[in-house]
Amino acid sequence: xxxxxxxxxxxxxxxxxxxxxxxxxxxxxxxxxxxxxxxxxxxxxxxxxxxxxxxxxxxxxxxxxxxxxxxxxxxxxxxxxxxxxxxxxxxxxxxxxxxxxxxxxxxxxxxxxxxxxxxxxxxxxxxxxxxxxxxxxxxxxx
Numbered sequence: 001x002x003x004x005x006x007x008x009x010x011x012x013x014x015x016x017x018x019x020x021x022x023x024x025x026x027x028x029x030x031x032x033x034x035x036x037x038x039x040x041x042x043x044x045x046x047x048x049x050x051x052x053x054x055x056x057x058x059x060x061x062x063x064x065x066x067x068x069x070x071x072x073x074x075x076x077x078x079x080x081x082x083x084x085x086x087x088x089x090x091x092x093x094x095x096x097x098x099x100x101x102x103x104x105x106x107x108x109x110x111x112x113x114x115x116x117x118x119x120x121x122x123x124x125x126x127x128x129x130x131x132x133x134x135x136x137x138x139x140x141x142x
Contacts, residue, residue, distance in 0.1 A: 021035050022039055047089070094120045
């Protein structure tokens, strides 16, 4: 859980402070380091507020569980709600703009789009399974 908190804080910092620098970095002979941003502005505008809300709520839940030193009915319900919100974000990402900027090579872009869509489908399926498991644990806990 502590590692999850650290990675969540890192994601918040990277995506909010350095979103324009997340990309392919290479060096030129005279110009020094050059960054080609990978994330599209449309995707950042659409999804970053949702990611931020999800990350902040996850941090709050993790800190609450660490303070209590155990899971209880309230924290399980909150976890279930967060997983539902994650499912909502994944569905929005599936139906929304792709995350990356268009490339010059159409074939690579088509392959990446298919991989991205399939990854989101597997993410949606995995999240639904996690929601079912959390619901089962919540019912069994009572």
